[in-house]
Amino acid sequence: xxxxxxxxxxxxxxxxxxxxxxxxxxxxxxxxxxxxxxxxxxxxxxxxxxxxxxxxxxxxxxxxxxxxxxxxxxxxxxxxxxxxxxxxxxxxxxxxxxxxxxxxxxxxxxxxxxxxxxxxxxxxxxxxxxxxxxxxxxxxxxxxxxxxxxxxxxxxxxxxxxxxxxxxxxxxxxxxxxxxxxxxxxxxxxxxxxxxxxxxxxxxxxxxxxxxxxxxxxxxxxxxxxxxxxxxxxxxxxxxxxxxxxxxxxxxxxxxxxxxxxxxxxxxx
Numbered sequence: 526x527x528x529x530x531x532x533x534x535x536x537x538x539x540x541x542x543x544x545x546x547x548x549x550x551x552x553x554x555x556x557x558x559x560x561x562x563x564x565x566x567x568x569x570x571x572x573x574x575x576x577x578x579x580x581x582x583x584x585x586x587x588x589x590x591x592x593x594x595x596x597x598x599x600x601x602x603x604x605x606x607x608x609x610x611x612x613x614x615x616x617x618x619x620x621x622x623x624x625x626x627x628x629x630x631x632x633x634x635x636x637x638x639x640x641x642x643x644x645x646x647x648x649x650x651x652x653x654x655x656x657x658x659x660x661x662x663x664x665x666x667x668x669x670x671x672x673x674x675x676x677x678x679x680x681x682x683x684x685x686x687x688x689x690x691x692x693x694x695x696x697x698x699x700x701x702x703x704x705x706x707x708x709x710x711x712x713x714x715x716x717x718x719x720x721x722x723x724x725x726x727x728x729x730x731x732x733x734x735x736x737x738x739x740x741x742x743x744x745x746x747x748x749x750x751x752x753x754x755x756x757x758x759x760x761x762x763x764x765x766x767x768x769x770x771x772x773x774x775x776x777x778x779x780x781x782x783x784x785x786x787x788x789x790x791x792x793x794x
Contacts (some may be wrong), residue, residue, distance in 0.1 A: 541731065542731050545724075545727060545728050545731055548724065549724060549725075549728055552717070552720065552721050552724060553575075553721075555717070556571060556575065556714075556717070556718070556721065559571065559711075559714060560572065563711065566791050567711045569789035569790070569791060570709040570710070570711075570789065570790060570791065570793065571709070571710070571711070571714075571718075572789060573649075573705075573709055573786050573789050573790055574705065574706060574709050574710065574718055574721075576649075576779075576782065576786060577648070577649065577652060577702070577705055577786075578721060578722060578725045579725075580652050580656060580775060580779055581652070581698065581702060581722075581725055581726075581729070582725045582726075582728055582729045582732065583656070583729075583771075583772075583775055584652075584655055584656055584659055584694070584698055584729075585725075585726055585729035585730070585733070586729040586730075586732040586733040586736060587659050587660070587663070587733070587736075587768050587771075587772060588659055588691055588694070588695065588733075589729065589730055589733040590733060590736065590737060590768070591618055591621060591688070591691070592618065592733075593733065593734065593737035593740075594736070594737040594740040594761065594764065595617070595684075595687075596614050596615060596617060596618060597614070597740065597761075598666070598684075598740075598757075598761045599614040599617045599684055600614035601677075601742075601752050601754050601757045601761075602670075602673070602677055602678060602679055602754050602757055602758050602761060603617075603678065603679055603680075603681055603683075603684050604678050604679065604680055604681055605617075605681060612681075617684060617688070620684075620685060620688040620689075620692075621688055621691065621692050621695075624688065624689055624692035624693075625692055625695070625696070628692060628693065628696060629696060632693075632696045632697075647783065647786075647787050647790075648701050648704075648705045648790075649779065649782070649783045649786040649787060650783055651697045651698060651701050652697070652698055652701075652779060653776055653779050653780050653783060654694065654697045655694040655695070655697040655698035656694070656772055656775050656776040656779060657694070657772070657773070657776045658690045658691065658693050658694030658697070659690070659691055659694045659772055660768065660769050660770075660771075660772025660773050660775075660776060661690050661769075661772075662686075662687040662688070662689075662690035662691045662694070663687065663765040663766075663768045663769045663772065664765075664769040665683055665686045665687045665690065666679075666683055666684065666687050666761075666762065666765050667762050667765050667766050667769060668683070669682075669683025669684075669686075670683075670758060670761075670762045673758060675755075676754055676755065677753070677754030677755035677756075677757065677758040678754055679758075702722065703719070703722065706718050706719055706722050708790075708793045709790060709793055736764070736768070739764045739767075740760055740761055740764050741760075742756060742757040742760050
């Protein structure tokens, strides 16, 4: 019975967005209500969770450009030819899972080593690193556009570096998110907060789609699938520049909040 409803949500983006806003508002209101009823330690920890959820939503909204604006950017403005073979633009999305497989063991060893040296970063600090790296990834693309050819085509290396930074940012944030929810949530609210965390991911994808719309480029008359790379390059780099600055601003804001957030966890880590 849920299939027709899900199909409706997939085909009515505006309707889906309205539902997300309503549900998110309801859950936020419920968590605030619970915070008022909680004792101080639980209340402080719930506040930390809500702050982390906000910045996580921002991170994933930017990160998920991989499935939309970044792939179109690769298709229209990146030189994907190697020894006579042109790499499909969709295949660039394999860079992230490839880096995950290669780097995840290294990050795991790094966290263990830092733990042994008593220098393991706090959960909020890892979120700071993640936001900084996703922003720098877009900054790399903007920087690489300076070296674009007159045809509006940039080198593949800039896109690879961007995905590398996005992946290292993901490795800082993604593994600790659910762990933070488990550690910081009151036992009676763990399921609800888990739901809020996953809902924030849905909202991030919706927000990411809204951001991607700003990269729409006019097509040549009579050729709906053809886009002039010279015309599309400044459109993409303009949006990527905005994402870069917003990410860095969010990074700076969260960085300033880290000491307060660590205190409000009351030693849970």
